[in-house]
Amino acid sequence: MRVLILGGTGEARELARIASGERGLDIVSSLAGRVANPRLPVGPVRVGGFGGVEGLRTWLRENAIDAVVDATHPFAAQVSAHAATAADDLGLPAVHLRRPEWTQRRGDLWTRVPDLAAAAAALAPHHEQVLLTIGRQGVGAFAGCADHRFVIRSIDAPVAPLPPRCELLLARGPFTFDEELVLMSRHRIDVLVTKNSGGEQTEAKIAAARTAGLPVIMIDRPPLPPGAVSVGSVCAAVDWLRAAAAHAVR
Numbered sequence: 001m002r003v004l005i006l007g008g009t010g011e012a013r014e015l016a017r018i019a020s021g022e023r024g025l026d027i028v029s030s031l032a033g034r035v036a037n038p039r040l041p042v043g044p045v046r047v048g049g050f051g052g053v054e055g056l057r058t059w060l061r062e063n064a065i066d067a068v069v070d071a072t073h074p075f076a077a078q079v080s081a082h083a084a085t086a087a088d089d090l091g092l093p094a095v096h097l098r099r100p101e102w103t104q105r106r107g108d109l110w111t112r113v114p115d116l117a118a119a120a121a122a123l124a125p126h127h128e129q130v131l132l133t134i135g136r137q138g139v140g141a142f143a144g145c146a147d148h149r150f151v152i153r154s155i156d157a158p159v160a161p162l163p164p165r166c167e168l169l170l171a172r173g174p175f176t177f178d179e180e181l182v183l184m185s186r187h188r189i190d191v192l193v194t195k196n197s198g199g200e201q202t203e204a205k206i207a208a209a210r211t212a213g214l215p216v217i218m219i220d221r222p223p224l225p226p227g228a229v230s231v232g233s234v235c236a237a238v239d240w241l242r243a244a245a246a247h248a249v250r
């Protein structure tokens with residue numbers, strides 16, 4: 001069974017690694033090409049957008065794909081929607097791999113907001129120093145926030161427009177709890193703005209904010225496409241692939 005894994009996450013790489021060793025599975029991974037020097041999965045990889053739903057449909061057909069695993073980041077809503085539609089149109093089984101969200105614990109001071117614009121609007125006057133960890137895309141939503149000073153952390157530099165007062169920290173996680181605490185203290189951070197990405201790789205900042213008593217503006221995930229089948233772990237995605245492969249040979 002030929003499988004397309006839409007990637008760009010640690011889970012997608014882990015899934016490609018495990019699934020490549022499974023008999024009867026022929027894996028190809030896809031990356032958007034956003035990061036200059038990406039961590040590559042095991043096995044064949046294609047890079048770049050497909051050209052919308054139509055382009056993805058054509059690519060799936062031309063590459064004789066039998067099943068699709070959307071293992072993209074929980075905030076990559078567009079490609080997830082395209083995957084759901086294209087697979088549905090072609091009658092292919094598809095699953096969305098979504099790691100569990102972070103949930104609020106005792107001591108967390110979260111303000112939950114639905115999107116980037118709402119996160120920018122939720123900044124209060126006393127949030128003078130803002131730690132922004134939303135990735136390089138979407139920073140433009142904060143470009144009008146002239147009353148705040150931003151420390152923007154991302155792997156590659158975000159593209160303009162940027163907030164007028166900002167400092168860029170180009171770094172690739174994971175970061176430890178101690179590193180996050182030092183960062184927050186050194187920059188006298190008043191508030192953390194982050195997406196609810198979930199997962200352990202970037203969770204230390206949430207724990208550090210809790211310990212430091214810092215408020216967090218937490219951006220909720222976009223919903224999965226309507227009717228989407230989802231699993232919450234790489235193991236569950238492997239099980240789903242095994243079941244799809246068994247069904248395909250029947």
Ligand code: NAP
Pocket residue numbers: 006007008009030031032034047048049050051052053055056071072073075076077078079080082134135137195
């Ligand atoms: P998006 O808004 O959902 O997708 C925008 C367009 O990028 C898609 O329509 C598609 O172009 C292309 N694309 C996205 N993921 C692709 C993939 N894996 N393979 C081929 N084309 C892809 O996605 P995004 O939020 O820009 O994220 C881009 C990539 O970065 C994803 O692979 C995601 O896993 C990774 N990532 C995103 C975030 C985040 O916060 N959004 C964080 C970490 C990693 P076409 O329409 O031309 O096919």
